Amino acid sequence: MAAAFTAGAGINWRQCQVQVRAWQAVCIKAGGEVQVMMVAGSASGLRGELKYAEPMSAHTSWRVGGPADRCYRPADLDDLKLFLASLPEHEPVLWVGLGSNLLVRDGGIRGTVILPFGGLDTLHRLDDSRLRAGAGVACAKVARFAARAGLTGAEFLAGIPGTMGGALAMNAGAFGGETWSLVAGVETLDHRGELHERIAADYQIAYRTVIGPADEWFVSVELQLKSGDADAAQSRIRSLLERRSATQPTQQPSCGSVFRNPADNFAARLIESCGLKGEQIGDAQVSEKHANFIVNLGQARAADIEALIRYVQERVQQKHGISLQAEVRIVGEFER
Numbered sequence: 001m002a003a004a005f006t007a008g009a010g011i012n013w014r015q016c017q018v019q020v021r022a023w024q025a026v027c028i029k030a031g032g033e034v035q036v037m038m039v040a041g042s043a044s045g046l047r048g049e050l051k052y053a054e055p056m057s058a059h060t061s062w063r064v065g066g067p068a069d070r071c072y073r074p075a076d077l078d079d080l081k082l083f084l085a086s087l088p089e090h091e092p093v094l095w096v097g098l099g100s101n102l103l104v105r106d107g108g109i110r111g112t113v114i115l116p117f118g119g120l121d122t123l124h125r126l127d128d129s130r131l132r133a134g135a136g137v138a139c140a141k142v143a144r145f146a147a148r149a150g151l152t153g154a155e156f157l158a159g160i161p162g163t164m165g166g167a168l169a170m171n172a173g174a175f176g177g178e179t180w181s182l183v184a185g186v187e188t189l190d191h192r193g194e195l196h197e198r199i200a201a202d203y204q205i206a207y208r209t210v211i212g213p214a215d216e217w218f219v220s221v222e223l224q225l226k227s228g229d230a231d232a233a234q235s236r237i238r239s240l241l242e243r244r245s246a247t248q249p250t251q252q253p254s255c256g257s258v259f260r261n262p263a264d265n266f267a268a269r270l271i272e273s274c275g276l277k278g279e280q281i282g283d284a285q286v287s288e289k290h291a292n293f294i295v296n297l298g299q300a301r302a303a304d305i306e307a308l309i310r311y312v313q314e315r316v317q318q319k320h321g322i323s324l325q326a327e328v329r330i331v332g333e334f335e336r
């Protein structure tokens with residue numbers, strides 16, 4: 001069983017980091033104390049993969065972001081329950097799906113990142129109109145699975161390059177479809193690793209906004225779809241993907257739409273009208289193809305992207321008096 005305990009007197013942070021790796025444990029600074037937590041190996045019962053100082057650029061679609069102190073990819077749901085239960089009470093925890101809506105700053109993330117992709121990967125049909133998907137399953141996989149099974153309504157998910165967990169957290173949507181309009185129920189885990197069953201009424205849901213019980217994360221979803229024609233659903237997926245690649249810079253690292261559309265307007269139209277297409281800070285560029293996308297031309301840093309976001313907001317505010325709100329979530333520390 002995993003357990004946290006305080007390091008013995010005289011062990012400082014650096015010694016702790018070095019020594020406990022050999023014991024397959026991890027050090028956490030909690031409330032000014034150094035704590036040692038057994039986390040991996042046969043003694044702890046944990047089966048997931050733990051990495052230290054993991055560059056978040058490997059886990060974000062912008063390909064930027066400094067190191068996370070610890071990253072844990074659980075083997076499965078039971079493993080994740082055990083891991084969460086082993087964390088000190090106040091350990092900061094961030095869940096990262098496929099990082100397709102995240103700007104992680106260059107100084108990285110203090111605390112523990114949970115990576116459900118590859119771990120929470122169950123996907124099965126329940127009956128002739130419902131399916132259940134783990135939060136770590138890619139949205140595109142869910143869309144294709146549903147379409148092949150003749151379950152319709154989830155085709156729009158095919159072009160969203162994130163996980164189902166991320167889609168639930170963001171109420172991701174496209175081409176008139178929205179994630180939560182399909183949700184029959186979700187399962188969540190809390191900080192202590194306890195499982196909860198929730199329904200849509202437990203959340204406040206709006207355009208790209210989901211507010212629910214604090215300190216809980218999605219681990220699976222049951223989708224209510226319609227029974228329909230498999231060929232027609234697959235053909236709709238192909239046509240939606242073609243529309244995307246015609247209008248979006250899908251071959252360049254990005255985070256999709258950076259800003260929410262203001263009421264009765266389009267962020268892309270406002271940005272383009274300020275002449276900002278092609279505007280660049282470092283290797284971060286307002287896409288020439290779609291003004292609401294910022295692309296990484298190769299060597300962009302998170303600071304370049306964030307500076308460009310602020311610059312676009314200022315210019316749109318000056319010209320139109322409209323304050324653009326970021327859809328992208330910005331997390332982590334500035335580089336010192």
Ligand SMILES: Cc1cc2nc3c(=O)[nH]c(=O)nc-3n(C[C@H](O)[C@H](O)[C@H](O)COP(=O)(O)OP(=O)(O)OC[C@H]3O[C@@H](n4cnc5c(N)ncnc54)[C@H](O)[C@@H]3O)c2cc1C
Binds near residue numbers: 098116163169170219
């Ligand atoms: C090319 C491109 C096109 C895109 N097109 C669209 C689009 O058409 N429509 C759209 O809505 N979005 C779009 N996006 C944005 C993005 O794909 C979605 O917001 C997606 O839902 C994010 O999923 P993710 O798994 O990558 O989440 P992440 O980016 O990893 O995380 C996003 C947020 O969700 C939280 N989160 C992640 N997993 C969980 C979980 N299991 N439980 C609780 N919280 C969690 C994270 O902590 C974070 O706050 C696009 C992005 C790209 C790069």
